[in-house]
Amino acid sequence: MKCAKAQKRIAFLVNGEIDAQHRHEVEEHLRRCGACQALAAQYKDLAQRARTLASPNALPGFYDTFFQKIWSQISREVQPQAKVFQRSPLWTALRPRYAVIGAAVILTGIVAIFLFSKIAAQRRQAPLEAYLTQRNFQGLVQALADPRQRPFFMQDSVSVDLLIESCEFLELIHKRHGQVSQPLAEALQIILWEGQRRDDRGRAFTAGGLPINLLAGQLDFKAAVRNIRRLKQFGAKITLLEVGQAWTGAYRITSMKGTQTP
Amino acid sequence: VNWRILVSTTVTKSSTTKDQVIQFEQIVNHHQRRLVALAFHMLGNWEEARDQAQEAFVRFWQQRHQPDEVNASFAYLARVVINLCIDRLRKRDRHRLFFWDMDEIDTALISTEEPERAVENDELKNLLESAVTRLKPRQKAIFILRDIEGYSVAETAEIIGGSENNVLVNLHKARKNLRKRLAPYLKM
Numbered sequence: 001m002k003c004a005k006a007q008k009r010i011a012f013l014v015n016g017e018i019d020a021q022h023r024h025e026v027e028e029h030l031r032r033c034g035a036c037q038a039l040a041a042q043y044k045d046l047a048q049r050a051r052t053l054a055s056p057n058a059l060p061g062f063y064d065t066f067f068q069k070i071w072s073q074i075s076r077e078v079q080p081q082a083k084v085f086q087r088s089p090l091w092t093a094l095r096p097r098y099a100v101i102g103a104a105v106i107l108t109g110i111v112a113i114f115l116f117s118k119i120a121a122q123r124r125q126a127p128l129e130a131y132l133t134q135r136n137f138q139g140l141v142q143a144l145a146d147p148r149q150r151p152f153f154m155q156d157s158v159s160v161d162l163l164i165e166s167c168e169f170l171e172l173i174h175k176r177h178g179q180v181s182q183p184l185a186e187a188l189q190i191i192l193w194e195g196q197r198r199d200d201r202g203r204a205f206t207a208g209g210l211p212i213n214l215l216a217g218q219l220d221f222k223a224a225v226r227n228i229r230r231l232k233q234f235g236a237k238i239t240l241l242e243v244g245q246a247w248t249g250a251y252r253i254t255s256m257k258g259t260q261t262p
Numbered sequence: 263v264n265w266r267i268l269v270s271t272t273v274t275k276s277s278t279t280k281d282q283v284i285q286f287e288q289i290v291n292h293h294q295r296r297l298v299a300l301a302f303h304m305l306g307n308w309e310e311a312r313d314q315a316q317e318a319f320v321r322f323w324q325q326r327h328q329p330d331e332v333n334a335s336f337a338y339l340a341r342v343v344i345n346l347c348i349d350r351l352r353k354r355d356r357h358r359l360f361f362w363d364m365d366e367i368d369t370a371l372i373s374t375e376e377p378e379r380a381v382e383n384d385e386l387k388n389l390l391e392s393a394v395t396r397l398k399p400r401q402k403a404i405f406i407l408r409d410i411e412g413y414s415v416a417e418t419a420e421i422i423g424g425s426e427n428n429v430l431v432n433l434h435k436a437r438k439n440l441r442k443r444l445a446p447y448l449k450m
Contacts, residue, residue, distance in 0.1 A: 042448040066294050
């Protein structure tokens with residue numbers, strides 16, 4: 001038997017709580033191991049000292065009215081007295097310890113409501129603008145791919161300036177890293193849509209557009225910015241009408257109209 | 263300890279009679295010292311210990327219409343006292359958490375100028391008492407019942423309401439903890 005195993009059983013041996021087989025094993029180990037013998041001696045001393053604490057004596061007269069007090073309590077419960085004064089729940093609630101807990105709960109609630117309302121507002125009111133402002137392009141790709149979130153993008157408006165800003169930011173990333181990852185390339189497809197669109201007065205216009213060759217990894221950002229700038233002649237804001245699946249598999253905006261701002 | 267055969271209190275199912283009250287008083291007188299001692303070990307305060315023991319007797323009386331529950335009167339009373347004390351200790355801990363009762367910080371184990379010197383028996387007794395108060399409530403209850411008051415493992419399990427294995431596991435933890443704390447003062 002090793003020390004670790006024996007040490008778990010020494011206290012049981014000292015206090016007679018061990019079966020014959022284990023006792024024999026532990027005793028055998030103790031004969032050979034000085035450290036465990038010392039441990040056994042300590043446990044033995046502890047056991048003896050603990051027994052000296054048994055049945056402590058109270059001061060004389062301590063039990064004189066012991067039963068009377070019990071009986072008076074029982075009698076009180078059998079014959080209920082007049083209604084006793086009770087503190088109002090409001091007072092209890094305002095006690096310092098409850099006030100601290102209450103304040104913490106209320107504060108947590110306010111923060112949670114604030115955060116939830118912010119997230120909900122971001123998702124429901126202007127999701128595209130929110131994602132672009134936060135430069136969360138990957139989040140935008142995921143949101144558009146989610147059928148539950150996709151409807152929120154319908155009729156969503158976004159400013160042309162923000163589109164240009166996003167394009168320039170992506171260009172910066174491209175310059176710094178030499179390439180863009182697949183999610184980022186998909187984000188570019190979403191932001192920098194291309195093709196002929198019609199405005200609300202039936203005029204045709206090129207709604208953005210990106211000479212893009214994903215397979216070759218070549219991106220002409222300057223042409224993209226130039227195309228987006230053309231949108232300005234139809235209005236400073238663009239309203240999205242439709243989101244469809246692109247050839248890469250990602251969802252992107254496929255139809256929109258320009259809105260004149262006053 | 264032969265508490266099992268000391269009292270057989272099968273209180274009959276009837277309204278309160280003079281005999282019942284006399285019988286109840288006998289039970290109180292018989293068990294009060296051991297119950298208060300248990301509560302005192304748990305709480306370290308005579309007044310509080312008396313309150314908890316009295317509360318246990320009140321509950322015992324209220325349960326008098328359920329003879330099965332009260333047949334093993336001492337086991338029942340001891341279990342109630344220990345549960346009341348554990349509740350009390352938890353309330354104390356909560357209170358300490360909120361108000362940082364610095365005056366309750368125990369300094370008994372701090373003054374160890376010469377830990378090697380042979381301490382007086384009374385001094386070691388105090389150190390042991392102080393170390394016992396620092397055990398976790400359940401471990402403390404089991405250590406008190408088994409090692410201090412000397413009940414068997416089976417009796418301790420019955421009082422505490424758990425298996426014998428559970429009692430042994432808690433006992434081991436409690437003893438290990440106490441041995442570590444008191445190592446400089448225990449005989450090698």
